[in-house]
Amino acid sequence: MGTHLPSTEFDGTAVDDQREADAEAVMGDPSAQMVQLLGPDGKLGADPVFSGYADRLTPEDLRGLYADMAAIRRFDIEATALQRQGQLALWVPLTGQEAAQIGSGRASQPQDYIFPTYREHGVALTRNVDLAELLRQFRGVSNGGWNPKETNFHLYTLVLAAQTLHAVGYAMGIQRDQKLAAGKEPDAAVIAYFGDGASSEGDVHESMVFASSYNAPVVFFCQNNHWAISVPTNVQTRVPLSNRAKGYGFPGIRVDGNDVIAVHAVTEWALEHARQGKGPVLIEAFTYRVGAHTTADDPTKYRHSDEEDAWRAKDPLSRLEKYLRAEGMADDAFFAKVKADGDELAAYVRRTAHDLENPDIRSAFANVYAGAHPLVAEELAWFEEYTAGFAGDDEAPAQHDAAAKAGH
């Protein structure tokens, strides 16, 4: 055998060299292959494709992107404080990822539908989710504090990557709606958010297979924040994550996730591409989780602070501030107002979080099924009878108060 086979250009040495280069690009300086428009120095560069999209942003848009990033950072600080004060059971900070979230969220249209994971507070802001409502889940009063039908922003999903499949199915529904409505339905697309850690989950693979096979209008937006709790990205992948799109047969783009202008431009391009029926796109936003995974995490156990400092030098807000000031698009008064607005938002969130009422377990009984279910009804009836047995019992209300206080 072998003599009958045509010669190939397979070169084992070249393959090995490429594998090494890919592995270095996962964590190393990726600037050579990454879309970046606004550098850490606040200077705006050019890109043959994406500058055209960036040029659509007016000075007012740019100021808005800054204000959104500042607001969500302020919110993040407030929520962390609320957790430290026992008002929240847990908080999932986003600091460092403001540009990736605000840039992509602001690129979406109202008719688009968003499937977040659980750190997308910045995207939630762009979809007009009440940020105080967002805290319900972390306070333990709801597993989903908002109605996705009102914002087209789905509930947070905590089982990693499960939502990427929901996103593709939703996009398949959009395709069918457009056929049923014969062009009357507005073109819409879906964004599926996930992280570098979740990229290892099988559901990401299956979602990309389905999306590609059916040409579904979905944008996979991977925030590579370098750490899946304590495990670095090079344990999840040996190639830049954006490279994986090639294996599924659709475009993959790595973008500087701390450059809000580039993120906005790339996402806008990808959503247009999807809405036009050209199929899915994978965006890898190369960014960094400056803080802990959650308020229960301790990054000092697994990474060095000089790495965090290096990423702080690439901060998404400060680079846009430099640009806005250098171009004369914003002055001290603007930044002072942004700060004041942030403090007002924080005060609102603090006040509202305090006032979030504990639910009644009867609502949990009510929502197990959409229709009547005899077992649920029977158990609720038992519960009512059981609790009624405590009526008039002096100790019961006192215990209830104590339990409520323990929960605060």
Place this chain on the structure above:
Amino acid sequence: MTTMTIAKAINEGLRATLAANPKTLLMGEDIGPLGGVYRVTDGLIGEFGPDRVVDTPLAESGIIGTAIGLALRGYSPVCEIQFDGFVFPGFNQITTQLAKMHARSNGNLTVPVVIRIPYGGGIGSVEHHSESPEALFAHTAGLRIITPSNPHDAYWMIQQAVECQDPVIVFEPKRRYWLKGEVDVDGPGPSADPFKAHVLREGTDATVVAYGPLVPVALAAANAAEEDGRSVEVIDLRSISPLDFDTVTASVQKTGRLIVAHEAPTFGGIGGEIAARVSERAFHSLEAPVIRVGGFHMPYPVAKVEEDYLPDIDRILEALDRALSY
């Protein structure tokens, strides 16, 4: 009345629901031109096209996960899992996502996904093709689980599952796919509520509860017992979640003895749940312990010994002897 097999009845039921609702669609592996490995979807792709009868990539989590997304967009997907033992790659999506979506959205979202699973043994197949995993799903709140045992129920229950706003798993007794029976396509009649058990045969000495593939076995055992002068009541459970304890309890209050038969292993199974509930509800009516007839605590055995594993007429009659010995 029309005579047809269970497979044909499900096929006709799916055809009816596809014709009635443009937002119903079928998804699964090989369900298009092939018509499914059991031909249950035979001919439907030609009638309704590939957007409504969707041959999916070979990925069960992908099938369930995308069906959830379609349901969130207003569609009613009916997923086919090719064999019982292959549902587990989709188990995460079913239990952590599909079952909980309505509850975690505080009732704002509904996900009316139907999952069809051919289940059970007796077909002499290779491993993973003969299992009865219904208890694993029955334990999960948020899911409804039904299992027809005859063509008329099959025709109506698949349509009722699609109309239901909750996720429904339809366990289809695969070794009975070719069982023929009368179907009234004009109306469900006594099958109007898919979540109610049916008393198929009245009796006074003991009750045998069965579902899916063991219903004909239970009926045959009751007929055999009659020749020995024993009057056995047979209940077809039809629904596993919710489970119609009222019908079962009423029967036990009459007969005083209960045997529950299923192919699934008895440990941690539906029979144990029924035994516990009946002991709570009808303790003073019981003349004997509730006896379970089911599979053993082992992986489903190889085909050449499955006859020794599967409950049959004699196993039910032996249980009946024991119940009547008290």
